[in-house]
Amino acid sequence: MSQITDTILMIRPVAFRMNEETAVNNFFQEDLDIKNAEINKKAQAEFDAFVEKLQGVGVHVIVEHDDLEMDTPDSIFPNNWVSFHKDGTIAMYPMFAENRRKERREEVITRLENEGFVIGNFMDYTAAEAEGFFMEGTGSLLLDRVHNKVYCAISPRADEELVIEFCEDFECDPVIFTANQTVNGQRLPIYHTNVMMALAENFAVICLDTIDDKHEKKTVVKHLKESKKEIITITEEQMHQFAGNMLQVKGKNHKYMVMSEAARSSLRPDQVKAIQKHCKILSSDLTTIETCGGGSARCMMAEVFLPKKDL
Known part of the structure; x- marks a missing residue:
């Protein structure tokens, strides 16, 4: 079993802008004082350059285009809405923002089938939206x-019971914990685990400073060490x-x-060296998309682990 894949799905935006529905608990979002059409144009240019870089090193990128009528x-x-697993399972997830639920499109699944991937089973957690629970x-x-x-940092977008249900199913x-960031002097939950932590084959990049509970922090470190992961810590500022x-x-x-280029620029030489001990670094400018x-980069890539049809 592999931790990483050479195949990813990416969605090219057609109506990208700051999403007012997600801004309530995504404290990484900022308003750019330019028109939405201009924001989308810049995001498309960043997206295309990023895809080109990935394809340039031999990553298989399946690019699906967004549907303008959906306003997503x-x-x-x-x-955030789908994951693809090695046994042919596709999981579909409950989304916090109502306008993000429209991102779940059958065309995307059909595209993967047309690309020769085998889909054997669906795990659909989306009914939890009606109850006000998200993952x-x-x-x-x-x-x-x-x-x-x-690993999961509990937040308004990650319900503990749903996470446990997922773990039972799969x-x-x-490994459940709480990760916080300082917003206007308050410690508030970070909206997604993957902005404070990244898991690679032999190492993990993690902002341990966000885990305020000492016991939870110890537990996370213990699990990473048990799995023989080198722990590369980053600061909240770098996060x-x-x-x-x-x-x-x-x-x-x-x-x-x-x-992203911003992430790469924020790293100290010792952190870069620690990562490069295991693999090369590929970065791309995603300023508009991030702002x-x-x-950032990780959020844009849905890994495809599905088996391929025998030709």
């Missing part, structure tokens, strides 16, 4: 696929530059830790 400003972050895919759930563990051990929002992928000849969307 956050569709560029598909990993936003691999934004909320960091999957250690090799050691069958799920036969994983939950705000999206240094926790990274994803390791396989290229043609090398493995890459993929991140308005409050998400």
Whole structure:
């Protein structure tokens, strides 16, 4: 079983802007004082350049286009509504923002079937939305696929009972904790686990300073060490530059830790060295997407682990 894949799904935006429905608890979002059409144009240019870089090193990127009629400003972050698993299972997730629920489109699943992937089973958690409970895919759930563990920071977008249900369904051990950031002098929950933590094959990048509870912090560290992960810590300041929002992928000849230019620039030389001991770094400028969307490189990539049809 592999922790990383060479195939990712990405959604090219057509109506990208700052999503007013997610801004209530995504404290990474900021308003850019330019027109939405201009924001979308800039986001498309960043998206295209990012895809080109990934494809340039041999990552298989399946690009699906968003539907303009849907008015889905956050569709560029598909990993929140869907995940694709090695046994052919597709999981669909309950989303906090109502306008993000429209991102779940059958065309995306059909596209993967047309690409030759085998889909065997659906795990649909979306009914929880009606009850007001959410669990936003691999934004909320960091999957250690090799050691069958799920790391999750509980927040308004990650309900503990749903996380436990997911772990039972996928036969994983939950590692549940709370991660906070300082907002106007208050410690408030970080909206997604994957902005404070990234899990690679042999290492983890994590902002331990966000885990205020000492016991929870010890537990997370214990689990990472048990799984033989080198722990590379980042500061809260670096986290705000999206240094926790990274994803390791396989290229043609090398493995890459993929991140934004802002994240890459925020890293100290010793942190860069620690990552490069394990793999190369690939970074791309995602300034508009990060500023308005409050998400970065990792959020834009939905990993595809589905089996391929035998030709």
